[in-house]
Amino acid sequence: MKFLSFSHAGQSAFGAMKDNGVVNLSARIPEIVDLRDAIREGQLDQLCELVKTADVDFTVDDIQFDPAIPNPEKIICIGVNYANRNEEYKDGTEPPKYPSVFMRNRESLVGHEQYIMNPPESDQLDYEGEIVLVIGKEGRRIPEAEAHEYIAGMTVMNEGSVRDYLRHAKFNVTQGKNFEKSGSLGPWLVTADELDPMSNLQVITRVNGEERQNDMTENLMFSFRFLIAYLSTFYRLKPGDIIATGTPNGAGARFDPPKYLRQGDTVEVEVPGIGILRNSIMDEQS
Numbered sequence: 001m002k003f004l005s006f007s008h009a010g011q012s013a014f015g016a017m018k019d020n021g022v023v024n025l026s027a028r029i030p031e032i033v034d035l036r037d038a039i040r041e042g043q044l045d046q047l048c049e050l051v052k053t054a055d056v057d058f059t060v061d062d063i064q065f066d067p068a069i070p071n072p073e074k075i076i077c078i079g080v081n082y083a084n085r086n087e088e089y090k091d092g093t094e095p096p097k098y099p100s101v102f103m104r105n106r107e108s109l110v111g112h113e114q115y116i117m118n119p120p121e122s123d124q125l126d127y128e129g130e131i132v133l134v135i136g137k138e139g140r141r142i143p144e145a146e147a148h149e150y151i152a153g154m155t156v157m158n159e160g161s162v163r164d165y166l167r168h169a170k171f172n173v174t175q176g177k178n179f180e181k182s183g184s185l186g187p188w189l190v191t192a193d194e195l196d197p198m199s200n201l202q203v204i205t206r207v208n209g210e211e212r213q214n215d216m217t218e219n220l221m222f223s224f225r226f227l228i229a230y231l232s233t234f235y236r237l238k239p240g241d242i243i244a245t246g247t248p249n250g251a252g253a254r255f256d257p258p259k260y261l262r263q264g265d266t267v268e269v270e271v272p273g274i275g276i277l278r279n280s281i282m283d284e285q286s
Contacts, residue, residue, distance in 0.1 A: 001016055001017075001044070001047075001048045001051065001190075001191050001193075001194060002016060002017040002188040002189065002190055002191075002194075002275075003015070003016050003017075003025075003035055003038070003044070003047070003068075003153075003188060003189045003191070004016070004017065004022070004035075004065065004066075004068060004186070004187065004188035004189070005034065005035050005065075005066040005067065005068055005069065005070045005111070006022065006063040006064060006065055006066055006111075007063065007064045007066055008024075008058060008062060008063050008064070012026075012034070012066065012070070013025075013026035013027070014026055014032075014034050014035040014038065015057070015058075016047065016048075016051045017188060018051055018054070018056055019056055020059075020060070021056030021057070021058060021059050021060070022056065022057060022058040022059070022060065022062070022063055023051050023054045023055070023056055023057060024057040024058065025038075025047060025050070025051075027057070028050065028054070029043075029047075029050075034070070034071065035068070035069060035070075035189065035240070036069055036070075036071055036072065036239065036240030039134070039135075039136055039152050039239040039240050040238075040239040040240060042137075044136075044152065044153075044191060048191070064111065064113075064114070065111035065112035065113055065114065065186055065187055066111040066186075067106075067109045067110065067111050067184070067185040067186060068111075068132075068134075068155040068185050068186045068187070068188055068189045069134060069155070069185070069189070069240050069242055070106070070111075071106060071240070072106070072240050072241055072242045073238050073240065073241055074103070074235065074237075074238070074241040074242070075103060075104040075105065075106065075108075075109070075241075075242055075244070076101065076103060076231060076235070076241065076242065076243045076244070077101070077102050077103065077104055077130075077159060077177065077243075077244040078099050078100065078101060078222065078227060078243065078244060078245050078246045079099070079100035079101070079102060079173070079246065080096075080100055080246065081099060081220050081221055081222055081245060081246025081247075082215050082219050082220060082221070082246055082247070082248045082249065083095070083219050083220075083221055084215060084219060084248060084249045095221055096221070098222075098230065099221075099222045099227065099230065099246075101231070102172065102173050102174060102177060103174070103177075104159075104177055104178055104183070104244075105178050107178075107180050107181070108160075108177065108178045108179060108180060108181070108182050108183055109157075109181075109183050109184055109185045110181050110183075110184050110185075110279065111184065111185070111186050111187070112184065112186035112187035112188075112277050112278060112279070113187075113278055113279065114181075114184065114279060115181070115279065115280055115281070115282040116158070116160055116181060116182060116183065116184055116261075116267070116279045116280070116281050116282070117179070117180065117181040117182065117281075117282055117283075117284035118261060118262070118263060118281050118282065118283045118284060119162060119179050119180075119182070119284050120283070120284060120285070120286040121162075121165075121286075122162045122163075122164050122165060123260060124162055124163035124164045124165075124253070124258070124260050125160060125161075125162055125163075125182065125260055125261045125281070126160065126161045126162075126163050126251050126252045126253050126258075126260055126261065127158055127160060127205055127207065127212070127251065127252060127261060127267045127269075128157075128158065128159040128160065128161060128205075128247035128251055129156070129157075129158060129159075129203050129204065129205035129213050129247055129248070129269035129270075130156070130157045130158075130159050130203065130244045130245055130246060130247050130269070131154060131156065131157075131201055131203050131217065131244075131245050131271055131274075132154060132155045132156060132157045132185065132242050132243065132244050132245065133151055133154055133197060133224060133227075133228070133242065133243040133245060134151065134152045134153050134154065134155060134189055134240065134241075134242050135150055135151065135152065135237045135238060135239055135240065135241040135242070135243070136149075136150055136151055136152030136153070136192070136239060137149075137150055137152075137239055138236065138237065138238050138239060139228075139232055139236075139237050140232050140233075140235075140236045140237070141229075141232055141233055142228055142229050142232040142237070143229060144225040144226060144228075144229040145225075147224065147225040147228035147229055148192070148197065148198055148225070150228055150237065151192050151197045151224075151228075152189065152191065152192060152239065152240075153189045153190050153191040153192050153194075153195075153197075154189070154190055154192070154195060154197055154271070154274055155185060155186060155187075155188065155189050155190070155242070155274065156185070156186065156187070156203075156269050156270075156271050156274055156275070156276075156277040157183060157184065157185050157242075157244045157269070157277070158183050158184045158205075158267055158269050158277060158279060159177075159183050159244050159247060160179075160182040160183035160184070160261075161173075161176050161177060161182070161183075161251075162175075162176040162177075162179050162182060163176060163253050163258075163260070164176070165179070180284075181284075184277055184279045185242070185277075186277050187275055187276070187277055187278075188274075188275065190273065190274045190275075194273075195273040195274065197224055198224060198225065199217075200216050200217055200218045201216065201217045201271060201272075201273065202214070202215070202216050202217075202271065202272055203215060203217075203247075203248060203269065203270070203271050204269070204270045204271075205247075205248075205250065205267065205268070205269050205270075206267070206268045206270070207252075207259070207261070207265055207266070207267050208265055208266055212250045212251070212252070212259075213247065213248045213249065213250035213251070214248065214250070215248030215249070217245075219248075220245070220246065222246075224245060227243060227245060228243070231243065261281045262281060263281055263282055263283045264280065264281065265280065265281045266278065266279070266280045266281075267279055267280075267281070
């Protein structure tokens with residue numbers, strides 16, 4: 001099932017896709033506040049059954065897509081996780097023993113078909129297509145063998161980065177990863193029963209129709225199982241938390257000359273089995 005968060009007539013809601021339309025679950029079950037609440041309460045299976053017999057309320061043109069999980073407690077991001085991308089740096093270092101981890105804030109992400117903002121402080125806005133795990137139940141020190149039991153489903157992220165701001169400090173990348181509306185999340189959550197998170201998944205990024213990134217999760221240095229086990233040693237993972245699992249090589253910064261995003265560009269991140277997350281770029285006014 002594909003669950004989504006959206007706005008209609010100024011009201012935030014959540015629902016599910018059916019026959020290319022949207023079933024408004026907020027209107028049917030008002031006691032469930034949002035999609036994160038539905039995950040936390042273990043209601044996704046029951047909601048799937050409800051959707052099977054429900055009528056469609058909206059077309060996708062009637063709604064505004066919000067980030068698939070608009071209010072996660074934690075947005076955890078993994079850096080340089082595809083082997084080809086690690087080699088892309090050409091710095092002669094050995095593959096890392098542990099993943100690079102950083103955090104984003106909610107305000108840095110927009111929904112599917114919403115504008116990503118190009119900030120006036122920089123001309124180095126870049127794209128990063130990623131597969132995102134959405135945590136389904138609370139856990140700490142989760143064994144790798146049980147990691148799949150903690151995944152509610154998956155979605156897609158354009159983990160937009162402002163490259164020069166990534167280098168403002170010696171030990172962190174927080175500044176370049178948290179410009180308001182610099183990335184996106186969506187278009188929906190695909191539940192783990194519909195698409196196996198532990199299968200070999202593909203992620204593709206296109207800019208104005210030109211393919212820039214294309215890789216498979218079999219090439220990850222740190223598997224989804226390892227990430228959940230490792231992150232849960234220090235985080236208490238909770239329902240609705242999201243883990244952006246890393247981007248392949250081919251980001252704009254790696255071209256010569258670099259291919260940074262400009263107003264009017266359209267970025268599509270596709271994960272077959274989940275869908276296409278599409279956003280256009282707009283210059284933010286200072």
